[in-house]
Amino acid sequence: MSLSEIPSPAANPQVNDATGAAAPRCPECGAPVAAQERFPTWCPSCEWNLLPPRPSTDDLPPRARRRAEREERREEKRRREVRARTEQVFRLVSEGGSDLRHGASAGAFLLAGAVHLVSLAVLLAGVLLVVGWPLGGLPARVLGVIALAVAFLLRPRLGRPERSGVLTREAAPNLYGLVDLVSAELGAPKVDSIAVTSAFNASFGTHGLRRHRQLRIGLPLWTVLTRQQRVALLGHEIGHCVNGDVRRGVWTGSAVNALAEWHGLTRPSRGGGPNSSLVVALASAVADLVLGAVHLGVRALTELMHRLHLRSGQAAEHRADLMAARLASPGDARGMLRALSNAPTLEAALTRQRALPRAGGRAARAAAAANPAPDLWEALAEAVRSVPPTEVERRVRLSEREASATDLSHPPTYLRLRLLASAPPSDRPPLVLDAGRAAAIEAELAPSRARIAAELL
Ligand SMILES: [Zn+2]
Ligand SMILES: [Zn+2]
Structure with a gap:
């Protein structure tokens, strides 16, 4: 999400106070809020309007609404998990006890090793197929060349x-x-x-x-x-x-x-072209499934x-x-x-x-x-x-x-x-x-x- 510099439509409430002068107040808790022209108005006391209002799902057909709500819940759960993990790291560091080379780093190191092994295996397979071992023939060599190309990409x-x-x-x-x-x-x-x-x-x-x-x-x-x-x-x-x-x-x-x-x-x-034949469409569907x-x-x-x-x-x-x-x-x-x-x-x-008019004649513009x-x-x-x-x-x-x-x-x-x-x-x-x-x-x-x-x- 981007941090908007444009006040959202819900911003800038003008609630008259007892004296009759317009003083912006929070519509949720009534605390005074500072209204800024360039920025969203929000309430530091109750955090009203901290997040921009979400588009309402009420007008959606039931199925789309359920999907949107499910998506929303999943997103919220992900946020909670991320927050829990980041706060745990924070606690470890602030207690001065975070060992950077703990189990997770060792795990990353091993996983990286596995990735490199696969890359190496693809390279070896490519070389062997191209030199004609264990079986020769054109198809094997073509496969070998493809494997080498993939190995090159994975280098x-x-x-x-x-x-x-x-x-x-x-x-x-x-x-x-x-x-x-x-x-x-x-x-x-x-x-x-x-x-x-x-x-x-x-x-x-x-x-x-x-x-x-x-x-x-x-x-x-x-x-x-x-x-x-x-x-x-x-x-x-x-x-x-x-x-x-x-x-x-x-x-x-x-x-x-x-x-x-x-x-x-x-x-x-995403599927073949509209004119592809049945065989091509089937083959590409199977390939897509595997991929x-x-x-x-x-x-x-x-x-x-x-x-x-x-x-x-x-x-x-x-x-x-x-x-x-x-x-x-x-x-x-x-x-x-x-x-x-x-x-x-x-x-x-x-x-x-960028929107400023470039004043003056050609010379000024050039300058x-x-x-x-x-x-x-x-x-x-x-x-x-x-x-x-x-x-x-x-x-x-x-x-x-x-x-x-x-x-x-x-x-x-x-x-x-x-x-x-x-x-x-x-x-x-x-x-x-x-x-x-x-x-x-x-x-x-x-x-x-x-x-x-x-x-x-
Ligand atoms: Zn408030
Ligand atoms: Zn940094």
């Missing part, structure tokens, strides 16, 4: 570092200097490259046979963070080098990729792998947050997490920017096209600055209600904030990004700003 993939938007050490000595400092503080190896992207996000990954360490910084996110929140962001991402996140290892990581490939390969086609069964099996395996990873992966994310808090401060780490909820604000600001950056980045920062605290609170509570069922790679925001709220005060002076270095980094990012603004607008 372990180690990923590739981003090539575009990469800043070299020579072009950005101050940014690399700051990142190296963060790495040194956390006991992590230095990054090999930094790529600047247009995402409202940041990430760290190790790619390829040579295990190239790449940090990706989304410029829109970077722009809306304060200096110390930027340090916290770097702390979290570089923390992924040293938090024992098994999801990123070569062994399990490539098995997950292979499973995704199986998933795509075994997806049954469908394999597909279900692959789905179950993927789900199992996912669950085995959830525990260790979310614990790793919490640890990365604690490293961010230790490096900057718990407050800055929390601010960084809250800022991450501004993706819809960015989208809205972009839409407004604006050459450097659209100042307007866009200032507008973006302003849009985020003007998000009221009640809206930030609404987004955090929404993450609890929905248990962030969309993205299980990270724990839901409310739990991450809760862990940081109880984090011990840092045992070391914070790593400070001072104004001088921040300005130098800004200058290094200027070419990226112009490029990404042109990309976004």
Whole structure:
């Protein structure tokens, strides 16, 4: 579900109070609510209108209604299960007792081994059939070639570092200097490259046979963070080098990729064309049935792998947050997490920017096209600055209600904030990004700003 910046129709109740002045009040509990033009109105006391109203099922025919209700119940059950699992991980980490390499990780490791064995078996079968053992003949060879092609698709993939938007050490000595400092503080190896992207996000990954360490910084996110929140962001991402996140290892990581490939390969086609003959239709129905069964099996395996990873992966994310808090401060780490909820604000600001009439003649338009950056980045920062605290609170509570069922790679925001709220005060002076270095980094990012603004607008 997306976080709307457009008030829902049920929003903005105008209930007159005793004095006759229009003061918005909650229609459920009567508590005063803050009405904002750009955001849904909701009640912090009773959480009225926290979730957008669901489309009513009353008008549906009985059968469709029952199906919708069943779907709804299933979804709710799934949410409850996800919440129970994520809160259990949270409890383990907050008690300081989460062992990242516990049984689930070992299970993921073994399951990955089984996946790799199947890939190896397909490869071997392909080679044997092609060389004509145990039986020769054209059909066997054709089968062998098909097996080899499948084996090629299932080969372990180690990923590739981003090539575009990469800043070299020579072009950005101050940014690399700051990142190296963060790495040194956390006991992590230095990054090999930094790529600047247009995402409202940041990430760290190790790619390829040579295990190239790449940090990706989304410029829109970077722009809306304060200096110390930027340090916290770097702390979290570089923390992924040293938090024992098994999801990123070569062994399990490539098995997950292979499973995704199986998933795509075994997806049954949706029947033949309308003109296909009876024989073709029958044959394709049988093939679909077989594929469908394999597909279900692959789905179950993927789900199992996912669950085995959830525990260790979310614990790793919490640890990365604690490293961010230790490096900057718990407050800055929390601010960084809250800022991450501004993706819809960015989208809205972009839409407004795109709708702006480009004033002036051709020359002015050309100038604006050459450097659209100042307007866009200032507008973006302003849009985020003007998000009221009640809206930030609404987004955090929404993450609890929905248990962030969309993205299980990270724990839901409310739990991450809760862990940081109880984090011990840092045992070391914070790593400070001072104004001088921040300005130098800004200058290094200027070419990226112009490029990404042109990309976004
Ligand atoms: Zn209320
Ligand atoms: Zn992370």
